Structures are given as structure tokens and as C-alpha cells.
Amino acid sequence: MVPYLSTIQIDHQSKTPIYQQISNQFILLIQKGILKPGQQIISSRALSETLKVHRKTILMAFDELILQGWVESRQSSGTFIAQSLPEIKPQTLIENTGLGMKLKAGFDIEAKPHLQRAVITSSDLLHLDDGFPDPRIAPLSDLARAYRSNLLNGNLYQKLGYSETKGTPWLRKELAVFLNESRGLNITENNIIILRGTIMGLYLSNLALVKANDYVAIGEASWQSARISFMNAGAKIIDIPIDENGIVVDELEEICKKTPIRMVYITSHHNYPTTVSMKADRRLKLLDLAQRYRFIVFEDDYDYDFHYQSRPLMPLASADDKGVVLYSGSFTKSISPAFRVGYLVASEEVIEHLAIHRRLIDRQGDNMLENAIAQLLHEGILQKHLRKALKEYKQRRDFFCEILSETLRDEVSFEIPEGGMSVWTKFDSKIDIKKTAEIAHKNGLYFSNGLHHNIENKIFNCTRLGFASSTLEELQTSINILKNSLTYF
Numbered sequence: 273m274v275p276y277l278s279t280i281q282i283d284h285q286s287k288t289p290i291y292q293q294i295s296n297q298f299i300l301l302i303q304k305g306i307l308k309p310g311q312q313i314i315s316s317r318a319l320s321e322t323l324k325v326h327r328k329t330i331l332m333a334f335d336e337l338i339l340q341g342w343v344e345s346r347q348s349s350g351t352f353i354a355q356s357l358p359e360i361k362p363q364t365l366i367e368n369t370g371l372g373m374k375l376k377a378g379f380d381i382e383a384k385p386h387l388q389r390a391v392i393t394s395s396d397l398l399h400l401d402d403g404f405p406d407p408r409i410a411p412l413s414d415l416a417r418a419y420r421s422n423l424l425n426g427n428l429y430q431k432l433g434y435s436e437t438k439g440t441p442w443l444r445k446e447l448a449v450f451l452n453e454s455r456g457l458n459i460t461e462n463n464i465i466i467l468r469g470t471i472m473g474l475y476l477s478n479l480a481l482v483k484a485n486d487y488v489a490i491g492e493a494s495w496q497s498a499r500i501s502f503m504n505a506g507a508k509i510i511d512i513p514i515d516e517n518g519i520v521v522d523e524l525e526e527i528c529k530k531t532p533i534r535m536v537y538i539t540s541h542h543n544y545p546t547t548v549s550m551k552a553d554r555r556l557k558l559l560d561l562a563q564r565y566r567f568i569v570f571e572d573d574y575d576y577d578f579h580y581q582s583r584p585l586m587p588l589a590s591a592d593d594k595g596v597v598l599y600s601g602s603f604t605k606s607i608s609p610a611f612r613v614g615y616l617v618a619s620e621e622v623i624e625h626l627a628i629h630r631r632l633i634d635r636q637g638d639n640m641l642e643n644a645i646a647q648l649l650h651e652g653i654l655q656k657h658l659r660k661a662l663k664e665y666k667q668r669r670d671f672f673c674e675i676l677s678e679t680l681r682d683e684v685s686f687e688i689p690e691g692g693m694s695v696w697t698k699f700d701s702k703i704d705i706k707k708t709a710e711i712a713h714k715n716g717l718y719f720s721n722g723l724h725h726n727i728e729n730k731i732f733n734c735t736r737l738g739f740a741s742s743t744l745e746e747l748q749t750s751i752n753i754l755k756n757s758l759t760y761f
Contacts, residue, residue, distance in 0.1 A: 274314050276306050277322055290325055291332035298333070299342055302353060305360035311353045313343065386503045389496070389724070398750045400719040401738040403575065403694030407608040409664060411648065411657045415607070418644035431643070435636045437627045439466025439615075443646035447615060450649050455576065456590035457599075462620045465627055466637055468612040470572055471497050473600045477535075477570060477616070478505035480629040486534035489527065491519050493732065495544045496724050498537050498572070507534070511727065516687075518543055518550030521557045528565045535568040540588055541576050542692035545725050545736050549690055555588050562596040569597045575605040577658045578740070579691035580666045595619035603645060605693065606658060613637065613645055665693060665740045672739035672747050679751050683758060693740035699733050704759045709735075712757035717750050 280297045282290055301307045313319075316334060320327040334351055337343040344354050392402070422431065438444065444461035451457045467473050474497070482488065484506030490499060492511040502509055510527060513520045519538055527533065536558070540550040550558075562569050571588050579585075589599035595618070602614030616626065648654040673688050673695060686697045699705050709721035722735025739747060 274322075276301050277314065277319075280323065282323060282325065291329045291336065294323070294325075294330065294333040295336040295340075295342075298337055299340075302342055302357065303360065307353050309353050309357040309359060310355045312350050313353065315350060384504070386500050389500075395718060397713070397716055397718045398746055398753065399738070399741065400717070400750050400754070401694075401741055402720060402736050403605075403692055403738040404741045405605055405608060405661065405693065406664075406741045406743075407610075409657075409661060410607045411653055414648060414651075414653045415611075415644055418647040419640055422640050422643040422647065431639060435639050437465075437630050437636055438623065439464070439637055440639055440642040440646065443613075443642040443649075446646045446649040450655070451617065455573075456586045457617065458590075459617060463617050463623060465616050465618075465623050465630065466642055467614045467616055467630075468634065468637060469602045469604060469614040470574060470600045471501065472634070473598070473614060473616040474498055474501045474537075474570070474572075476626055476630055476633070477568075477598055478502065478507070479632070480626050481568060481622075482507055482534055487531050489524055489533055489536045491538070491543065492727050492730070493545055493725055494537065495539065495572070502535075502537070512536075514543060514546060514548070516548055518548055518554055519558075521554045521561065524558070525561055528561055528567075533565060533567040535570055536562070537570045537572065538588075539572045539574060541573050541579070541585060542689065544572070544574070545734075546696045547687075547689040547692050547694065547736075549585055552585070555585075556591070559588055559591060559594075559596065563594045567596070571597055571599045573599065573601050575692050576601060577606060578662055578665055578693060580662070580669060581690040584691065589617060595622070598622070606654065606661075611641065611645075613641060668739045668742070668744065668747065669695075671744050672737075672751075675748060675751050676737070679755050683755075694736040694738040697735055697737050699735075701733060702760050703733070704761050705733055705735060707759040708754075708757050711759055712753055715753050715757055717753040717757070719750075719754070 279301070280294065282293060284290070286293065288296075298307070298313075307313065314322070316327055316330040320330045323330075334343065334345070338345060341354055342357070343351055345351050441461065443466055444464045447464055447466075448457075448459050448461045452459060467476065478501055482502070482505050486507050487510055488502045488507040489510045489512050490502065491514045493514060499509065510531065510533070512524050512527075518540065524533075524536065538550065538558070540555060542549060558569065561567075569588060569592075573587050576584055576587065587597075587599055589597045597618070599617040600614065601617075603611055604614065616623075618626070645654070669689065673686070676684065676686070676695065676697070683700050683703060684697050686695050689695055699708075706721045706723060709719055712719060719737060720735050722732065725732055725734060742750060
């Protein structure tokens with residue numbers, strides 16, 4: 273008996289050819305140091321008898337090993353492990369587990385605690401989510417038609433080849449028209465770069481415009497992904513208070529007098545997570561500060577199209593004549609998070625600079641999807657969908673706020689949001705929101721426990737309860753589950 277033969281196993285149900293199974297397992301034995309350079313291996317005839325496979329199969333395996341340089345055939349002597357291979361210290365001979373990667377890396381990895389967080393994924397549970405759209409009312413049939421049309425028609429070599437790093441020209445042109453009409457911007461396609469979402473816009477802006485130890489100002493309760501992106505860039509974060517009128521610009525001004533601010537991150541229209549709108553006087557003062565102190569304003573306008581009280585407030589970018597604002601948005605809230613198409617608006621100089629850096633992380637986006645969305649904009653379908661969704665989401669907001677107030681009158685407090693897709697909800701201090709979320713999940717309802725909104729020495733005991741992605745019936749059932757899941761300290 274040759275000891276190593278006991279580890280070679282044949283799986284007749286596998287799609288991998290038997291000769292390849294054998295050669296793979298011989299390679300593994302060599303890599304583990306069980307078979308050494310120059311060592312003679314068993315003859316093809318004996319191996320055929322031992323493994324109970326046809327000798328031609330064994331010869332095919334040997335030919336494969338010879339071709340790859342693992343073994344060599346010596347005339348009239350037999351087959352040997354290649355003498356040129358390096359000596360490997362033998363490892364314990366264990367049952368063969370294939371050639372898969374190990375669980376642990378063979379080199380050092382620097383762990384970054386700020387990157388360790390759970391990834392939100394969709395499920396079939398009822399949900400009061402972070403504020404997502406309802407894909408059931410999205411123009412998916414129109415999008416599929418437009419995608420198919422762009423995939424099959426026209427110059428396919430051009431359409432299916434490399435495109436501009438800034439995004440497809442058609443989408444940038446249509447988007448410029450759309451943003452000028454809906455947001456009061458005064459831009460051309462040269463002021464736009466198409467990205468895969470706001471988080472990519474932040475990463476790219478940090479990569480191209482922020483250096484380690486630069487100071488970045490951000491609301492004390494802000495989007496966690498933005499905060500982590502700045503931390504990962506090595507920036508020093510300064511927290512600015514937020515009240516019922518948005519970020520407190522007077523506090524920012526005092527900081528600017530003492531500290532060189534590189535960037536200020538804001539969600540001006542519906543502040544994240546509190547949903548409050550930044551008032552006009554603060555917007556104008558923030559622009560003035562940016563121009564005087566020469567810092568960047570990153571304006572994340574994540575759900576501009578859904579404002580219910582009156583006409584939406586124009587973004588800061590619409591009044592920016594000095595090129596200090598980076599204006600970011602996406603179609604995530606318009607259609608669905610699955611469609612990773614976003615945009616960043618800035619001066620032409622900045623767009624050129626970002627496009628150069630974009631090639632380091634993503635050569636280009638999805639040409640077909642970008643052109644499909646451009647077609648929906650051109651045909652007015654996306655604009656029609658936004659008007660329809662606005663009416664639907666307003667109805668859901670009103671219903672949700674009414675039943676939330678009626679059902680949990682003594683347990684929660686909130687302000688009816690002027691826009692957006694969620695309600696910033698404060699739970700009574702006696703309620704354990706973490707345990708409540710866990711029990712609700714067991715009962716078929718997902719909502720965030722809100723712990724990631726807390727900051728050092730400040731516990732909000734609040735969370736965002738999204739209403740837009742659920743029907744009225746689903747919202748009613750969700751509130752009932754939430755009430756029955758309440759847990760107290």
C-alpha cells in the first residue's frame with residue numbers, strides 16, 4: 273500500500289472529469305509536501321487497479337500533470353515528481369478537501385473597526401425601513417423595454433464597448449435638462465459625472481479632493497455611511513449641532529474662524545436622519561461661508577423629488593455661482609436601490625478631476641442601464657412616475673402618521689415630515705428599542721433599532737420608520753406588530 277493513495281477519492285457524480293479529479297488531487301499532495309521533488313509515483317497500471325478506473329483515464333491524468341510541469345516521465349524508469357519543484361515541508365496527511373481557498377489569509381490584514389457593520393439586505397418580512405421606495409409602483413416594464421431597445425438596436429460595437437468615464441453622453445444630456453427644470457440648476461452635461469450612487473460619489477470626492485488630516489464638518493446625527501467614508505479617508509471629523517431648522521450654521525462659522533475646514537457634508541432638503549429641512553437663511557449663509565473660507569459643500573439630496581408640504585426648496589447648488597457645491601443625487605429613491613445609477617454635479621474643472629480618479633476604481637458604469645434611464649427621461653416616463661409616486665407616498669405618509677399617533681400615542685413622539693420616505697421617531701426612554709426591534713423581527717417585522725444614530729455621550733432612542741415601501745394594509749399590520757413587540761427596561 274502507498275499511504276497517499278488512501279486520500280485520493282473519485283466522485284462519479286461530479287461534473288469534473290475523473291482524470292482531472294485525479295490530477296487535481298496529485299497536485300494537492302505535491303503542494304502539501306506529501307509527494308517530494310524527484311519522488312517516483314505509482315505506475316499507471318497499479319493506480320488504475322487501485323482506484324478502479326480505466327488505465328486510459330490514469331494516462332490522461334498523468335499527461336495533464338506533465339503538461340502543467342508537476343511531474344516528468346523518464347524513459348524506461350517511470351513517472352516522477354518534477355525535480356525542478358521546490359522542497360515543501362510536509363503537512364499532515366488528512367482527508368482530501370479539494371483545492372479551495374483557505375479560511376485565513378497567509379498575510380497580515382489591518383482591521384478597521386469603523387468598517388465593521390451589518391449590511392442591510394431585503395427580505396420578505398414586513399418592514400418599516402430606512403426610507404426606501406416601493407418597487408411595485410416603479411416603471412419596471414418601461415425600464416425593461418428601454419433596456420432591451422438599447423441592448424439590441426443601434427451601433428452595438430459602440431453601445432457595448434467602452435464609454436466615457438463620466439457616463440454615457442445621452443444620460444448626462446437628459447439629466448442636465450431634468451435637473452435644470454426640476455431643481456433650478458443652470459448646467460450642461462459637462463457639469464455631470466454618472467456614478468453608481470451617492471456612496472460612490474462620496475468615496476470618489478474623498479479620493480480626489482480630501483487629504484488625510486483634513487477637517488470635515490458633518491451634522492452630529494448624520495448618515496453613517498458618509499461619516500465612515502470620511503473616517504476611512506483619514507479626515508478629522510467635526511460634529512455640528514442640528515436643530516429643527518437643520519445644521520446650525522452659526523456654530524460652523526465659529527469653527528471656521530479657528531479651523532481650516534475642507535468640506536461640509538449636508539443633507540439640506542430632508543436632513544438625514546431627522547428629516548428636517550434646512551431653511552433659506554441658513555442655506556445662504558452656508559454658501560457665503562463656503563465662498564469666504566473656500567471649503568467644499570457636499571450636498572446629498574437623496575430624496576428631493578418627494579416633498580409633500582409645498583414646492584421643494586431649491587438645492588444650494590441652484591444658487592452656487594462660485595463652484596463650491598458638489599451636488600449629489602441618485603435614482604435609488606426614484607426607482608429602486610437595485611439600480612445603481614447616481615450622479616454628481618459640479619464645476620467642469622471638478623468633473624474632469626473626478627473623472628480622472630474614477631478610472632482608478634471603476635472604468636465606467638452600466639452603459640445599457642444608463643441609456644435606458646436616459647430614454648425614460650427623454651420620453652417623460654420617469655417624470656410621470658415621480659408625480660404618481662409623490663401622490664402615493666403622501667397618502668402613505670398621512671395614513672402612517674395617523675395610525676402611529678393613535679396606536680402608540682404614549683410610547684412615541686414625532687413631527688410629521690415635510691418630505692422624504694420615513695418618520696424620525698423618538699421612543700419613550702423606558703422602552704428598550706434594541707430588544708423591541710429583535711422581538712418585532714421574530715414576529716415578522718423589520719425596523720432598525722436606531723443605535724447607529726447615537727453619538728458619543730448622546731443617546732437619542734430614535735429611529736427612522738419608513739412608510740413609502742409598504743401599502744396601507746401593510747403599514748397597519750406593521751404598527752400592530754410594533755405595538756405588541758414593545759419591550760421596557
